[in-house]
Amino acid sequence: xxxxxxxxxxxxxxxxxxxxxxxxxxxxxxxxxxxxxxxxxxxxxxxxxxxxxxxxxxxxxxxxxxxxxxxxxxxxxxxxxxxxxxxxxxxxxxxxxxxxxxxxxxxxxxxxxxxxxxxxxxxxxxxxxxxxxxxxxxxxxxxxxxxxxxxxxxxxxxxxxxxxxxxxxxxxxxxxxxxxxxxxxxxxxxxxxxxxxxxxxxxxxxxxxxxxxxxxxxxxxxxxxxxxxxxxxxxxxxxxxxxxxxxxxxxxxxxxxxxxxxxxxxxxxxxxxxxxxxxxxxxxxxxxxxxxxxxxxxxxxxxxxxxxxxxxxxxxxxxxxxxxxxxxxxxxxxxxxxxxxxxxxxxxxxxxxxxxxxxxxxxxxxxxxxxxxxxxxxxxxxx
Ligand SMILES: *Cc1c(COP(=O)(O)O)cnc(C)c1O
Numbered sequence: 001x002x003x004x005x006x007x008x009x010x011x012x013x014x015x016x017x018x019x020x021x022x023x024x025x026x027x028x029x030x031x032x033x034x035x036x037x038x039x040x041x042x043x044x045x046x047x048x049x050x051x052x053x054x055x056x057x058x059x060x061x062x063x064x065x066x067x068x069x070x071x072x073x074x075x076x077x078x079x080x081x082x083x084x085x086x087x088x089x090x091x092x093x094x095x096x097x098x099x100x101x102x103x104x105x106x107x108x109x110x111x112x113x114x115x116x117x118x119x120x121x122x123x124x125x126x127x128x129x130x131x132x133x134x135x136x137x138x139x140x141x142x143x144x145x146x147x148x149x150x151x152x153x154x155x156x157x158x159x160x161x162x163x164x165x166x167x168x169x170x171x172x173x174x175x176x177x178x179x180x181x182x183x184x185x186x187x188x189x190x191x192x193x194x195x196x197x198x199x200x201x202x203x204x205x206x207x208x209x210x211x212x213x214x215x216x217x218x219x220x221x222x223x224x225x226x227x228x229x230x231x232x233x234x235x236x237x238x239x240x241x242x243x244x245x246x247x248x249x250x251x252x253x254x255x256x257x258x259x260x261x262x263x264x265x266x267x268x269x270x271x272x273x274x275x276x277x278x279x280x281x282x283x284x285x286x287x288x289x290x291x292x293x294x295x296x297x298x299x300x301x302x303x304x305x306x307x308x309x310x311x312x313x314x315x316x317x318x319x320x321x322x323x324x325x326x327x328x329x330x331x332x333x334x335x336x337x338x339x340x341x342x343x344x345x346x347x348x349x350x351x352x353x354x355x356x357x358x359x360x361x362x363x364x365x366x367x368x369x370x371x372x373x374x375x376x377x378x379x380x381x382x383x
Contacts, residue, residue: 005292008380008381008382009047009379010254010256011054011382021221029220029221030219030220033227037371040224045069046379048073081126081222088107091111091115092115098121100125100161101126103126103127110149116157127150127199129162129164129185131184133165143192162189162199166208168208169212170232178209203219205223208233225367257344257373258344259291259341259342261289262288263289266287276320290308292324296324303326309353310343311334312348312349313330313351
């Protein structure tokens with residue numbers, strides 16, 4: 001292995017999670033696999049064909065570069081939807097390649113019409129409406145002009161979708177805000193329909209919304225985190241378990257992250273370990289160095305807090321997480337040797353390091369930890 005660590009992606013876990021999602025989708029609800037952020041760190045090039053093998057035919061990304069990566073790694077001819085950034089100078093490429101995209105600004109809508117006319121292919125647009133998140137989306141007062149532009153340019157625009165995004169459906173604290181967003185969406189939807197503009201599909205739901213507010217599933221769900229085996233947050237998990245009267249975590253994590261012991265060292269009592277004075281050895285200690293640091297996505301906020309698995313034991317990070325390495329305390333683990341497997345995320349023997357344990361020990365969200373795993377760590381599919 002040339003790299004200092006390796007990521008494994010489990011196919012059976014993905015199949016399990018897809019089944020879980022399918023069981024919770026209404027009849028005829030389409031599924032879009034959200035693969036932005038390098039497929040939440042899993043690696044677009046590895047994840048996309050794997051998902052296609054499991055029957056996925058619709059992928060959502062943030063930007064044109066991600067759309068291109070999906071396009072280059074597909075086996076079939078799936079729908080690709082850009083939900084975020086698309087520059088005016090990328091419109092031609094998107095339209096020619098049949099890439100669908102969110103439109104949330106009049107400038108982009110006009111440029112889309114202009115480019116589609118020039119290219120001679122209708123653009124497949126999803127009109128994103130502002131319902132209360134206040135990030136992207138057409139505001140109420142822009143809607144008449146949007147409707148006019150759509151009507152006047154039907155030859156150049158395909159009104160694929162009408163969509164919005166919820167501002168935190170995973171937390172009950174946002175209940176009123178989500179409810180209000182649902183209401184705004186319905187009113188805008190009716191406005192379009194009453195004006196003779198019926199979108200081919202309506203979609204609003206992310207993972208949290210599809211679980212907590214099943215009515216938001218409409219024609220299509222855009223699901224990211226669940227398919228990778230995680231709940232959007234702890235509250236969404238507890239809500240789900242309580243409602244289903246289940247005790248077991250219902251998803252399976254796809255990802256495992258493994259490295260090796262790089263070197264061993266004995267530290268005398270009274271000495272500090274690593275930079276500065278953040279860790280003092282109170283007794284003689286055995287320290288293993290691991291070639292993983294914050295440059296590899298192991299947050300510095302896990303200094304003196306993180307845990308890894310070695311020889312079937314859970315051991316602690318001591319001292320600061322450095323750029324490329326960290327030290328762990330293996331004093332009470334017998335015979336640790338250079339080259340021993342180190343599990344950063346995943347299972348070893350009876351023990352497991354979950355991604356959730358990172359968020360408990362630092363301020364990182366599971367979304368954040370995953371997407372910060374560097375793209376150049378090799379990903380390997382395992383059954
Ligand atoms: C990221 C994203 C999703 C998916 O969110 P999950 O919580 O991972 O399911 C859906 N829609 C939009 C617009 C997004 O940006």
